[in-house]
Amino acid sequence: MKVERKILMTKKPLIISTDPGIDDIAAMTISLFAKDLDVKMIVPTWGNVALEYTLQNTLNLEKFLHTEVPVVSGASQPLVAPKISAASVHGKTGVAGFDFEEATEELIVPGLAATVMYNAIMDSPEKVTLLGIGPLTDYALLLKQYPNVVENIEELVIMGGNIGRGNHSPLAEYNIAGDPEAAQVVFHSGLKVKVAPLEIGNKAHVTPEQMKQIKACGAVGNMLYSLFSNIREPDGDPRIKIFDPTAVGLILCPEVFTMKKANVEIELAGRYTYGASVIDFMSDKPNAEIATDVDVDKFAQWFINSIKVADQGRI
Template sequence: MTKKPLIISTDPGIDDVAAMTISLFSKELDVKMIVPTWGNVPLKYTLQNTLNLEKFLGTTVPVVVGANQPLVAPAISAASVHGKTGIAGFELPEADNSLVKSGLAATLMYEEIMSSPEKVTLMGIGPLTDYALLLKQYPDVVKNIEEFVIMGGNIGRGNHSPLAEYNIAGDPEAASVVFNSGVLVKVAPLEIGNKAHVTQKQMAEIKKHGKVGDMLYSMFSNIHEPDGDTRIKIFDPTAVGIMLHPEFFTMKKARVDIELTGRFTYGATSMDFLNEETNALIATDVDVDKFAGWFIDSVELAEQGQK
């Protein structure tokens, strides 16, 4: 089986850790590069969290230092949800910088994408700053990008502001660049992350899957949702889900635009399902049982990869 070449832009973040872990041990994916960016917490933490996770997992995928701030707006933070360093509840081993590949993220991504014999998929599970810089600096790169797959945006209400989801609100201008790139964008929006979850019983099962299961159990047990919801919601892995198992989801075509000027709507995602000039595929529903089963199986697969 030919593996799908993948670059991950991420801001770990607890659910980012889960998405990266699944991706790194997936039989369908060949992760070429991980680009930590600012997002849930500042870059110095997301970079170190990425390196620490790879040391913990024993993987050696190159890490490229991404953006340390949005294109235009001031940076926001989700430290209240994920902890000051982005990862609460589990102590990963401290890693050195040996996996860090020196150079500008846009240039290194461009070189990787253009040298690939197959088109490369770009997954964004944080603000899309680095992908926007890539597209602006090297516009010809689009011909060798298979698709963007993101966790972000919202059909209805937001979680950062009344009408904006956190990842898009973090860098609305960057998101606008990605959606207007001419490359198909597959979207797992906020609503899917709110619905896709595992139960406390299922999380207890995950805990039994060796050191990987124990890590994820400990981290997810320390997420503090602003709304007090006690369900264990699995946001960023939904991006991996729509990429590998679209059959778990209801996917609908839409025209997506990002609000960049509104006083109360800045960062809102306009998903127009009636516009025929579509640029995105939006997950509008998910089979929760199938998703949860796949998530648990993926954790077990990652643990087996440790042995």
């Protein structure tokens, strides 16, 4: 008699800190339906727009996707720095281009985000992966309040920072510039940190033809097509650059990226360089792995396929 053995595949437990935001919506959508991920909670924070909008956007997305992942309200402002906004890019509410049906607050879990995350991480039988696709305020609060949490975190994967020029200031990328002190805490936490910097998002893109493929991916594809169609690149490039989903890509398809170890320091005192990521690839004391290149074609195909999977998973 032939005996069939079932191999149990363990999903990677994941917590998402996010500030949706158009590209955050895409990153969350992919994560929520990825077969290798088990999203334990989503922590909206201030960032692209104010917390009142990022929180509601998260709830609205879950209603649209028919998912029921707990949502914990995160930080409403940075640790030290003045609050900034990217409403000029993402619209006043953060999701210009698509009208989501407004959701109720039934998915919201009460409590301070740092404490709720800590309890979930320490109660998890598997080490938890953290995904940071906005300012890192809530993760910094978690690490400062509960330093022992590091022992049950697998890694922290970030979209943020820049090797060269910035997009918020000449030398600072938006997510890091939003809360430089928080980012410095994270990079010196002892965690295994992987970074998809600004340069990777600038390189990873979908073409107009690929956007048509995305639009054809059912209701989810049409939603993302509508959001991304609202983005206009300053240089007039018709291709759509993909930022936050690159961090999800580091988790789910690492083979399409080239990684290099580096020491990362965040500039906290510079008059003109505040919030800059100082990435030293020559350091003998690395504290992070940085994506330095991406296979554009393979990434775009993974991105489109992930949207198809999400649409198929939406019941």
